[in-house]
Amino acid sequence: QVQLVESGGGLVQAGDSLRLSCAASGRSFIGYGVGWFRQAPGKEREFVAAISWRGDRIYYADSVKGRFTISRDNAKNTVYLQMNSLKPEDTAVYYCAAAPRVVAGTSPHVYDSWGQGTQVTVSS
Numbered sequence: 286q287v288q289l290v291e292s293g294g295g296l297v298q299a300g301d302s303l304r305l306s307c308a309a310s311g312r313s314f315i316g317y318g319v320g321w322f323r324q325a326p327g328k329e330r331e332f333v334a335a336i337s338w339r340g341d342r343i344y345y346a347d348s349v350k351g352r353f354t355i356s357r358d359n360a361k362n363t364v365y366l367q368m369n370s371l372k373p374e375d376t377a378v379y380y381c382a383a384a385p386r387v388v389a390g391t392s393p394h395v396y397d398s399w400g401q402g403t404q405v406t407v408s409s
Contacts, residue, residue: 286398287312291381294403297371301407305366307381307400314338314357318387319364320396321355323377323405333379334366335389342389349375371407378402 293305307319320335334355335344343355354367364381382396390396 287314287317287383289381289383289398289400291379291400291403294379294405296406296408299372299407299409301371302367302369303371303405305368305379305381305403305405307364307366307383309362309383314359314362314364314383316385317383318385318389318395319355319357319381319383320390320393321364321366321379321381322393323375323379324402325377328377330380330393332391332393335391336364337387337389344389344391368405371405373407373409376405376407378404 287309288311290308316338321333322330323333324330332346336355352370357364380402381400383398384396
């Protein structure tokens with residue numbers, strides 16, 4: 286497994302932007318697919334975006350398509366989630382997850398390494 290640390294969350298107003306980072310330690314991100322998930326209070330964890338280790342396959346949830354962009358810098362062992370035009374319904378704890386040999390999984394069950402999460406709060 287790889288250790289993951291998310292950062293970049295915060296309190297913003299609707300329409301603002303945030304960039305989340307997911308940094309890996311313990312081993313290289315090479316060969317790992319990475320996904321972002323979020324969980325709002327009282328709701329199940331839901332898929333947000335995923336990227337293959339080469340960055341050639343990317344998937345987004347319909348709710349964030351056109352507003353969020355996932356990217357990665359394998360030299361820095363970091364995956365990013367750029368979030369634009371944020372809405373109050375984007376408020377949640379955001380988690381990154383990683384798994385080896387995963388192209389770009391949309392199910393949380395394919396990932397075996399998870400970060401501790403970072404809170405994103407969007408006020409109206």
